[in-house]
Amino acid sequence: KPGTEKPRIVEDEEGGILFYSASPSSSGQGYESLRQRLPAYKYRTDILYLVETHATTIVVGETGSGKTTQIPQYLKEAGWAEGGRMIACTQPRRLAVQSVASRVAEEMGVKLGEEVGYTIRFEDITNPELTRIKFLTDGVLLREMMDDPLLSKYSVIMVDEAHERSLATDILLGLLKKIQRRRPELRLIISSATIEAKSMASFFSASRRIHGREDEEHGPRKVPAILSVEGRGFTVQMFYSEEPVSDYIRAAVSTVISIHDEERMGDVLVFLTGQDDIDAAIQLLTEDSHKRKQELIVLPLYSGLPRADQDLVFSPTPRGKRKVIFSTNIAETSLTLEGVVYVVDCGFSKQCFYNPMTDIENLVVAPISKASARQRAGRAGRVRPGKCYRLYTEEYFINEMSADGIPEMQRSNLVSCVIQLKALGIDNILGFDWPASPSPEALIRALEVLYSLGVLDDDAKLTSPAGFQVAEIPVDPMVSKMILASNDYGCSEEVITIAAVLSVQSIWFSARGVQKQLDEAKLRFAAAEGDHVTFLNVYRGFIESRKSSNWCHKNHINYHAMKKVDEIRQQLRRVAQRLGITLKSCEGDMEVVRKAVTAGFFANACRLEAFSHNGLYKTIRSSQEVYIHPSSVLFRVNPKWVIFHSIVSTDRRYMRNVISIDPSWLTEAAPHFYQNQLFNPRPH
Numbered sequence: 001k002p003g004t005e006k007p008r009i010v011e012d013e014e015g016g017i018l019f020y021s022a023s024p025s026s027s028g029q030g031y032e033s034l035r036q037r038l039p040a041y042k043y044r045t046d047i048l049y050l051v052e053t054h055a056t057t058i059v060v061g062e063t064g065s066g067k068t069t070q071i072p073q074y075l076k077e078a079g080w081a082e083g084g085r086m087i088a089c090t091q092p093r094r095l096a097v098q099s100v101a102s103r104v105a106e107e108m109g110v111k112l113g114e115e116v117g118y119t120i121r122f123e124d125i126t127n128p129e130l131t132r133i134k135f136l137t138d139g140v141l142l143r144e145m146m147d148d149p150l151l152s153k154y155s156v157i158m159v160d161e162a163h164e165r166s167l168a169t170d171i172l173l174g175l176l177k178k179i180q181r182r183r184p185e186l187r188l189i190i191s192s193a194t195i196e197a198k199s200m201a202s203f204f205s206a207s208r209r210i211h212g213r214e215d216e217e218h219g220p221r222k223v224p225a226i227l228s229v230e231g232r233g234f235t236v237q238m239f240y241s242e243e244p245v246s247d248y249i250r251a252a253v254s255t256v257i258s259i260h261d262e263e264r265m266g267d268v269l270v271f272l273t274g275q276d277d278i279d280a281a282i283q284l285l286t287e288d289s290h291k292r293k294q295e296l297i298v299l300p301l302y303s304g305l306p307r308a309d310q311d312l313v314f315s316p317t318p319r320g321k322r323k324v325i326f327s328t329n330i331a332e333t334s335l336t337l338e339g340v341v342y343v344v345d346c347g348f349s350k351q352c353f354y355n356p357m358t359d360i361e362n363l364v365v366a367p368i369s370k371a372s373a374r375q376r377a378g379r380a381g382r383v384r385p386g387k388c389y390r391l392y393t394e395e396y397f398i399n400e401m402s403a404d405g406i407p408e409m410q411r412s413n414l415v416s417c418v419i420q421l422k423a424l425g426i427d428n429i430l431g432f433d434w435p436a437s438p439s440p441e442a443l444i445r446a447l448e449v450l451y452s453l454g455v456l457d458d459d460a461k462l463t464s465p466a467g468f469q470v471a472e473i474p475v476d477p478m479v480s481k482m483i484l485a486s487n488d489y490g491c492s493e494e495v496i497t498i499a500a501v502l503s504v505q506s507i508w509f510s511a512r513g514v515q516k517q518l519d520e521a522k523l524r525f526a527a528a529e530g531d532h533v534t535f536l537n538v539y540r541g542f543i544e545s546r547k548s549s550n551w552c553h554k555n556h557i558n559y560h561a562m563k564k565v566d567e568i569r570q571q572l573r574r575v576a577q578r579l580g581i582t583l584k585s586c587e588g589d590m591e592v593v594r595k596a597v598t599a600g601f602f603a604n605a606c607r608l609e610a611f612s613h614n615g616l617y618k619t620i621r622s623s624q625e626v627y628i629h630p631s632s633v634l635f636r637v638n639p640k641w642v643i644f645h646s647i648v649s650t651d652r653r654y655m656r657n658v659i660s661i662d663p664s665w666l667t668e669a670a671p672h673f674y675q676n677q678l679f680n681p682r683p684h
């Protein structure tokens with residue numbers, strides 16, 4: 001049986017601890033029969049025939065049926081990667097890209113980064129000469145279009161997890177449809193875990209006829225083929241809460257404990273909303289279950305997890321033990337976990353919602369859809385009949401949960417989307433052929449912000465060079481603008497460090513019960529100007545400690561996050577240099593740093609309410625009520641004018657990563673945007 005003969009030892013970067021990852025490290029042998037048992041294998045010939053004869057093939061199949069790991073291999077075996085061509089397979093999530101790429105490399109018995117490689121933002125594990133199968137995020141493929149608009153090096157592009165309807169997937173689908181008209185030899189595979197295939201198919205068949213006819217005689221059929229790869233999931237017995245649950249973290253942990261006490265062996269997969277929930281639940285469970293510790297292997301799974309921890313999640317559970325995996329919705333469809341028999345579903349996930357009227361993008365914990373709930377439950381029936389425990393009532397599931405989620409396109413801030421389309425020469429954004437149309441208000445708001453950033457001109461075309469430069473830097477346009485502005489202010493070194501920190505989730509190491517120590521640690525680095533300047537202090541400390549994990553540990557700083565920051569920083573410096581930005585430090589002059597931040601984030605300016613005793617701020621643009629997040633070093637300090645990086649909503653709207661500014665910088669940064677509003681805010 002593969003997976004048991006040659007354990008690989010992975011050294012944890014914290015030093016010392018050794019984990020066993022029982023995956024065979026070099027040979028692809030032994031995978032052949034495993035591969036042939038997957039549902040996709042029965043359809044191998046059909047898939048290859050359809051791809052040969054149709055421009056677009058839609059493959060629907062349950063999670064675990066072999067879509068992601070097998071189809072790219074079938075294509076390669078059938079010769080689609082010969083003659084220097086490549087097969088691309090996109091995923092909405094970075095962690096899924098890394099994980100499926102290494103699985104496929106392992107099955108093929110090749111070294112990851114050679115024949116099989118992957119690319120995610122800030123990490124390129126491919127070899128231009130050798131790589132034939134490339135896994136990448138949908139966002140990275142969009143970026144590749146800037147250099148190669150027809151994606152000419154790919155013979156087949158598989159857009160995977162299309163049911164997720166991520167923003168980048170939808171933009172990609174719209175653009176691929178255009179590319180197909182110019183490249184009839186290109187093949188698309190759209191794969192998805194749920195049956196939303198029809199609307200996808202009609203999107204691809206509704207071609208805009210040019211001169212009233214379509215050339216059907218030659219080349220592949222234009223109407224997409226739909227293929228369903230039957231899974232063979234086992235039945236899953238459902239359990240609901242009798243009453244609504246108030247604290248789903250506690251409820252999840254006690255459900256896990258009773259499963260462990262009462263049910264047969266088999267791994268447990270718990271769906272929570274994010275890293276903070278997951279850390280809290282793991283802590284609770286380890287406190288509660290120290291007696292049973294011998295038998296439980298408790299593991300987190302979320303994006304941004306260090307490599308060694310990811311490997312643990314996928315390695316087979318040792319005999320006599322039970323794995324408990326606390327995951328975000330990444331385990332819903334993008335990753336296959338073998339051995340899961342019990343699923344606990346909290347009923348929520350973290351989702352972004354953007355309101356163009358208030359111009360606020362909220363990251364909120366929101367109820368999932370019925371479609372998601374079914375997917376989550378399905379994870380319990382992979383190896384044998386399973387059980388799913390829903391931490392909500394059946395009545396709620398039936399009557400209140402919405403059937404499907406809303407495509408990200410219709411609930412996102414579209415600033416990045418618009419700038420990418422503009423950079424690809426799509427001028428008529430409103431008339432673009434979208435799989436799901438975004439709201440015109442959101443598009444207009446995005447155009448307005450980009451105009452104020454100096455990225456678009458009066459004709460809504462990218463400005464030269466600023467607009468093209470902003471589009472070129474692989475970060476949010478507001479962050480790109482901040483980096484460009486730092487050149488004028490002579491503080492690019494500092495601002496690039498800030499941009500790198502803003503690209504990772506959090507540099508602090510938080511866990512339940514150590515809040516006080518964390519707060520004390522933060523005070524050691526806290527800067528009166530705000531979080532951005534505090535980041536600079538942390539980064540300096542990290543460098544002075546020679547990037548020591550020990551130092552991080554002592555200061556409640558997340559070592560893995562800091563290493564990532566350091567890497568991203570190097571890459572951003574290279575991009576900046578390519579764009580002609582002079583790498584220069586302002587040697588401690590924090591005013592210029594704050595001005596550069598303002599140049600990018602002026603749209604997020606807020607003023608403290610004059611008579612507020614509880615730290616109430618209002619946004620300048622739309623008079624929305626916001627507060628400084630308790631994790632900010634400016635919490636309770638409450639300077640009069642601030643700019644935030646993002647908003648999270650729980651009981652209130654909280655600003656995360658806040659810096660104090662001088663209001664006169666706003667009119668300097670964006671005269672059009674603020675006009676006369678600053679001192680006469682719109683009444684509301």
Ligand code: ADP
Pocket residue numbers: 038061062063064065066067068069070099100103314333334335336338
């Ligand atoms: P799909 O894309 O249809 O959801 P995948 O191609 O991801 O399915 O997975 C197919 C099968 O490959 C799974 O059922 C599982 O048996 C195996 N598999 C995939 N990834 C891993 C992994 N990291 N470790 C062990 N087995 C895996």
Ligand code: MG
Pocket residue numbers: 064067068069160333334335
């Ligand atoms: Mg898949």
